[in-house]
Amino acid sequence: MIRTSFNDNWTVGSKTSFFSEKAVAKIPLKTVTLPHDAMIERNRNQPIERNNSSHNIGFYPEREYEYKKMFFVPAEYKDKRVTIEFEGVYMNAMVYLNGAFAGQQPNGYTNFYIKVDRFLKYGEENEIKVISLNYKDSRWYSGAGIYRNTKLIIGNLVHIALDGVKISTPDIQADRAVVHVATVIENEGLLTHTVNVLTEIVDVDGNIVGSDSATLTTFAGERATLRQRIYVRQPKLWSVEQPYLYTCRTRVMKENEQLDEETNSFGIRSLTLDPDRGLCINSEVVKLRGACIHHDNGVLGAATIDRAEERRVEILKQAGFNALRSAHHPMSKALLDACDRLGMLVMDESFDMWTSTKVDHDYALHFPVWWEKDIQAMIDKDYNHPCVIMYSIGNEIPEAGRPIASVWGHKLAEKIRSLDSTRFVTNSISFVISVWDEIKKKISENQNIEGINTLMNNIGQAQAAITTSDFATHRTAESFGYVDIAGYNYAEARYQMDRELFPNRVIVGSETFPPMIDKNWKQVLENSHIVGDFTWTGWDYLGEVGAGRVKYDPDEVSFLGSYPWLTAWCGDIDIIGNRRPVSYYREIVFGLRKDPYIAVQRPEHYGKQPFPSKWSWSDSVGSWSWDGYEGKPIRVEVYADADEVELLVNGKSAGKAAAGYDHRNKAEFDVVYEPGEIAAVAYTDGQATGRMTLHSATGDVQLKVEADRAEIAASDRDLSFVMISLVDGHGNVYSTADRKVSVQVKGSGVLQGFGSANPKSSENFFDTERTTFDGKALAVVRPKDVGIITVTVTAEGCSQKIIQISVIANTKADTSQNTTVL
Numbered sequence: 001m002i003r004t005s006f007n008d009n010w011t012v013g014s015k016t017s018f019f020s021e022k023a024v025a026k027i028p029l030k031t032v033t034l035p036h037d038a039m040i041e042r043n044r045n046q047p048i049e050r051n052n053s054s055h056n057i058g059f060y061p062e063r064e065y066e067y068k069k070m071f072f073v074p075a076e077y078k079d080k081r082v083t084i085e086f087e088g089v090y091m092n093a094m095v096y097l098n099g100a101f102a103g104q105q106p107n108g109y110t111n112f113y114i115k116v117d118r119f120l121k122y123g124e125e126n127e128i129k130v131i132s133l134n135y136k137d138s139r140w141y142s143g144a145g146i147y148r149n150t151k152l153i154i155g156n157l158v159h160i161a162l163d164g165v166k167i168s169t170p171d172i173q174a175d176r177a178v179v180h181v182a183t184v185i186e187n188e189g190l191l192t193h194t195v196n197v198l199t200e201i202v203d204v205d206g207n208i209v210g211s212d213s214a215t216l217t218t219f220a221g222e223r224a225t226l227r228q229r230i231y232v233r234q235p236k237l238w239s240v241e242q243p244y245l246y247t248c249r250t251r252v253m254k255e256n257e258q259l260d261e262e263t264n265s266f267g268i269r270s271l272t273l274d275p276d277r278g279l280c281i282n283s284e285v286v287k288l289r290g291a292c293i294h295h296d297n298g299v300l301g302a303a304t305i306d307r308a309e310e311r312r313v314e315i316l317k318q319a320g321f322n323a324l325r326s327a328h329h330p331m332s333k334a335l336l337d338a339c340d341r342l343g344m345l346v347m348d349e350s351f352d353m354w355t356s357t358k359v360d361h362d363y364a365l366h367f368p369v370w371w372e373k374d375i376q377a378m379i380d381k382d383y384n385h386p387c388v389i390m391y392s393i394g395n396e397i398p399e400a401g402r403p404i405a406s407v408w409g410h411k412l413a414e415k416i417r418s419l420d421s422t423r424f425v426t427n428s429i430s431f432v433i434s435v436w437d438e439i440k441k442k443i444s445e446n447q448n449i450e451g452i453n454t455l456m457n458n459i460g461q462a463q464a465a466i467t468t469s470d471f472a473t474h475r476t477a478e479s480f481g482y483v484d485i486a487g488y489n490y491a492e493a494r495y496q497m498d499r500e501l502f503p504n505r506v507i508v509g510s511e512t513f514p515p516m517i518d519k520n521w522k523q524v525l526e527n528s529h530i531v532g533d534f535t536w537t538g539w540d541y542l543g544e545v546g547a548g549r550v551k552y553d554p555d556e557v558s559f560l561g562s563y564p565w566l567t568a569w570c571g572d573i574d575i576i577g578n579r580r581p582v583s584y585y586r587e588i589v590f591g592l593r594k595d596p597y598i599a600v601q602r603p604e605h606y607g608k609q610p611f612p613s614k615w616s617w618s619d620s621v622g623s624w625s626w627d628g629y630e631g632k633p634i635r636v637e638v639y640a641d642a643d644e645v646e647l648l649v650n651g652k653s654a655g656k657a658a659a660g661y662d663h664r665n666k667a668e669f670d671v672v673y674e675p676g677e678i679a680a681v682a683y684t685d686g687q688a689t690g691r692m693t694l695h696s697a698t699g700d701v702q703l704k705v706e707a708d709r710a711e712i713a714a715s716d717r718d719l720s721f722v723m724i725s726l727v728d729g730h731g732n733v734y735s736t737a738d739r740k741v742s743v744q745v746k747g748s749g750v751l752q753g754f755g756s757a758n759p760k761s762s763e764n765f766f767d768t769e770r771t772t773f774d775g776k777a778l779a780v781v782r783p784k785d786v787g788i789i790t791v792t793v794t795a796e797g798c799s800q801k802i803i804q805i806s807v808i809a810n811t812k813a814d815t816s817q818n819t820t821v822l
Contacts, residue, residue: 001155001260006071006084007034007716012145015064015131027065033716033782038065038145039134040301040753041766046563053359055560058141058543058567065145067130071152075123081155081188083162084114087333088148089132090302091363096129106366108134108142109295109329110377113153113162136360139352140294140568141543143302148332149717157189159260160252161223163380167248167266168422172282177235177268179210181228183250187218194218195254199228202247209233209246237282238267238386240322243343245386265340267386273424273484275499275506275529281345281389287524288345288531289590290323291316291538291572292511295332298575299753299765299780301542306334306717308780311708313338315577316538320587325428325510325534328352328395330378334717339387347426347510347534348382349392350375354408356398372415379419390424391416392510396489400427401434401475413482427479428487428510431472431494432463434479439466464493473501480505485531492516495523495530509533513614514548514570514582518589518664535586536615540571540757548615549759552608559613564762570615574757576778577721582617585639588665595690596640596659596680598622603629603673621774623735624678624694634673639666642682642689650676656683697732703741704731705793705801707781713810714786719752720805722779724793726772733775741795742769743779748787748807753780783807 013029027038044059054060073082086093091108094101097119105112120126134144153162164184171178181199194217201210210230218224236244245265252260272280279286293316297308309332316324323345326335331348339346351371357364382388393412399405413425432439466472467490480486480502487510488494498505507530512520520533546561548570567575572583581599588597599620610619620637638645640659647654647669657667659682675696682690704725712718724741726734745751755765756773763770770777781789789805 001153001159001262003085003151003153005716006069006150006152010034010036010067010069010146012036012038012065012067015066034150035147035303035305036145037143037147037301037303039141039143040303043764044564044566044762053136055545055562055565056139056359056543058545059563060141062135062144064131064133067132067146069128070125071128073120073122073124073126077120077154078122079157081157081159082116082120083153083155084116084128085111085151085153086114086130086146086148087111087150088304089130089146090134090142090144091137092133094131096131098127106370107363107374110374111330111333111381112377137362139358139544140541141296141302143296147302148304149306149334156259158185158187158193158195158218158252158254160184160250160262161186163383165248165250165262165264165384167264167384169266169268169270170422172235172237172268172270175234177232179230179232179248179266179268181230181248181250183226183228184223185216185218185226185252186223187220190220192217192219193254195252195259197226197228198251198253199230200249200251201230201232202249203236204245232268235268238269239282239284240286240343240345243267243341243386245340248384264384266384267340269386271389271423273506273531275504278506278528279389279531286322286345286531288323288508288533289321290325290347290509290532290534291321292325292327292534292536293539294327294537294541294543295329296542298540298542298577299755299778301753301765303752304332304334305719305752305782306337307712307719309334310338310342311577311721312539313342313344315573315579317342317344319538319572319579319583320590320592321538323347323532323534324538325349325392327511327537328428330381333381336382336385336387340385344387345389346385346387347390347392347508348378348388349395349428350378350412351394351397354394354397354399355405371412375412375415376419379416383420388423390426390485391420392426392428392487393483395428395511396430396433397427398433398436400429400479401431401472402437406479409479409482424484425482426485426487426508426510427483428489429476429479430489431467431476431491434475435466435469435472438471463490467491468493468497492520492523495527499527499529505529506531511536514572514617515612515614517586518661521589522661535572537568537571539573540567540569540575540759542567542575544568546759548613548617550616550619551611552605554609554611556611561760565760567759568615569759570617576723576755576757576776578757578776580617581620581622581637581639584622585617585665588639588641591641594641594682596638596642596645596682596692598624598678598680598692598694599637599639600624600626601635601637603632603634606633606635621735622694623733623774625697625732625735625775626673627734627736629673630675632673633670636669636671636678637666638669638680640680640682640690641665642684644683646681646683647671648679648681649674650678695730695732697728697734697737699728701726701734701737701798702728703793703795703798703801705791705803707791707803707805709805711806711808712783714748714783714807715810716782718783718810720749720781720783720789722781722791722803724772724777724779726775726795726798735774737775738772739796740769740771741777741793744768744792745779745781746790746792748785749781749783749789749805751779752782754778781805
């Protein structure tokens with residue numbers, strides 16, 4: 001089939017009624033290129049009512065949107081099959097072709113196809129319309145509209161079925177590997193056809209390293225599956241360290257005519273699991289250094305543009321993670337592609353709810369009817385990706401602890417196994433939520449509980465007692481019996497006891513508190529039945545505002561922040577892609593960093609009692625630039641995998657302090673702030689093993705403007721990320737010189753998004769002027785066509801900076817675009 005991008009020349013605006021062209025607070029019509037997030041372009045609202053649930057979604061307004069596109073359909077397509085693919089529409093999508101209903105998809109994260117032949121006008125312009133609605137349906141920032149890629153798919157009447165090539169590697173030896181390819185051929189014509197299917201395995205250098213040719217007869221209106229076993233000699237295995245990818249090229253021929261061709265990348269790798277060794281990939285034990293991530297891309301909102309997904313994986317891997325859990329939805333195709341290429345393992349999660357709603361109008365209203373189609377779509381999307389090692393059937397599902405209702409877990413797990421027996425199945429279960437019904441009965445009717453996260457944050461030591469109770473053990477036993485890997489959300493207190501209670505149970509910390517990583521990772525390393533830890537979260541995200549903030553007001557009882565809080569502020573990486581201090585701490589705990597790391601608590605809070613949440617890290621920054629605090633006390637944290645660390649301020653020792661595991665790999669010093677140099681030296685057995693130095697920014701504030709790549713492709717899938725910093729002449733970042741920065745983009749690109757990592761800001765990501773935060777801001781530029789993009793950055797008191805980005809013709813092969821000769 002021919003797959004081409006269907007992303008350009010859409011319009012978006014308010015949904016209009018059949019009986020009235022008037023819409024409440026009508027949104028002006030705008031031409032956009034997909035992927036597009038309509039929600040991020042709205043002004044945020046300060047809620048009138050305290051109990052308004054808009055803090056879940058960052059105080060963005062919810063509403064309906066209407067997307068339209070005109071496209072020409074050639075007359076010769078009458079003898080073809082025309083399909084439109086939507087990788088994700090949030091949510092409750094309704095699709096119309098030339099005014100007629102063509103299909104729907106309630107789930108905002110499910111890939112779906114619309115066969116449009118019956119609705120088309122050939123040799124003419126056609127109109128497609130997509131309506132989406134989001135309203136009280138999410139516990140985090142969801143975005144809205146057609147926020148993932150779309151494609152136009154053209155095929156012959158006899159063709160490879162959509163998602164019709166499934167590749168597995170069931171038998172791997174050092175000298176050869178068996179590649180099993182199951183190909184579904186669909187005959188949508190009126191005649192019986194006998195075709196030849198040629199399947200070739202191609203290495204990264206373009207060499208054919210295995211092939212098989214077979215004949216298959218297909219009857220009119222039916223599908224037929226061909227299974228081929230192809231032997232690859234001296235296979236190169238896919239792993240996190242060496243993510244080697246092969247290409248499977250499938251050609252369908254009838255006599256001398258090629259009817260279809262499809263290419264799929266895949267990796268040769270094996271998976272095993274047992275409580276004695278844990279998870280093994282290619283017979284090697286792998287511990288999952290995991291990050292939970294939501295789906296938004298910071299200043300881009302929910303728009304899932306390929307380069308943004310790739311950049312996230314690059315940064316997360318640099319920070320020491322080797323596994324991602326999609327929270328709490330199936331991953332995008334672009335993110336899976338990036339994980340394949342870069343070597344990142346994946347736990348792909350299906351649902352955040354089953355039959356019980358968590359917010360008023362969430363997907364539970366559709367789950368009983370649509371769940372099988374959603375599971376099918378997730379497996380079809382994931383099957384050929386070596387990065388995917390397990391599927392999660394849900395996140396903190398109340399039914400998992402309820403008699404009878406928990407049987408849904410059995411249905412889901414068996415459905416997945418019937419479609420894909422090559423991966424493991426897990427369920428991310430909270431023991432507290434599993435006994436939530438009983439907890440609620442014991443809570444005073446007058447006690448105001450904003451939600452389960454509030455409860456978990458406030459119950460303190462009681463959480464461990466509830467988690468390890470016999471009641472919780474009994475209530476979850478059936479649900480864990482359905483899965484291969486038991487996903488424990490915030491249940492590290494059970495790790496040791498369950499080794500005795502359930503000797504055959506393999507456990508993953510599917511969601512854990514960031515400050516617990518040192519203790520959790522020690523248990524992961526010391527216990528073979530625990531295969532890894534997934535922190536909440538690897539990347540900061542929009543919505544669930546202020547969940548990880550540090551409060552200093554003892555009278556502020558609310559768990560979530562009030563307006564203008566914007567992000568959760570609990571990620572290792574902030575929303576513009578910079579590593580926060582907790583990221584370096586985690587890297588040290590993982591054993592991946594030998595040098596110490598210096599983090600400085602914000603001096604304006606010195607002496608105040610902090611009130612962190614369970615998702616908080618200290619209110620610190622990796623900086624020694626604190627203008628205005630000269631001569632004032634300041635607290636310095638040093639993270640180190642060493643016996644002790646010494647802190648030096650301008651060459652003078654401020655003392656030594658113990659570090660190491662017994663001290664949680666952290667030492668703290670109270671010193672007087674003096675501009676200049678601060679250094680930390682780590683010692684083990686009396687010998688210096690590592691050093692880190694920070695310098696104060698001095699002199700004039702300058703703009704530093706850096707694009708992540710000087711050359712990008714003229715593709716709707718590419719982006720350039722331009723980091724803007726306030727620095728001195730030596731490149732040291734000013735932490736206390738934040739100011740308005742303006743960005744102007746001219747030439748062959750547009751400003752796609754602009755903002756800072758400030759978790760509490762009322763500014764918009766669609767404006768051309770933003771205030772830096774901790775001396776940084778990020779502009780994201782999207783190419784329009786081949787040429788030069790000129791980015792001009794100005795700020796008060798600074799000389800303007802101009803950079804240019806070259807946009808070249810898009811020659812990179814797209815493995816998702818299957819081609820044929822028509």
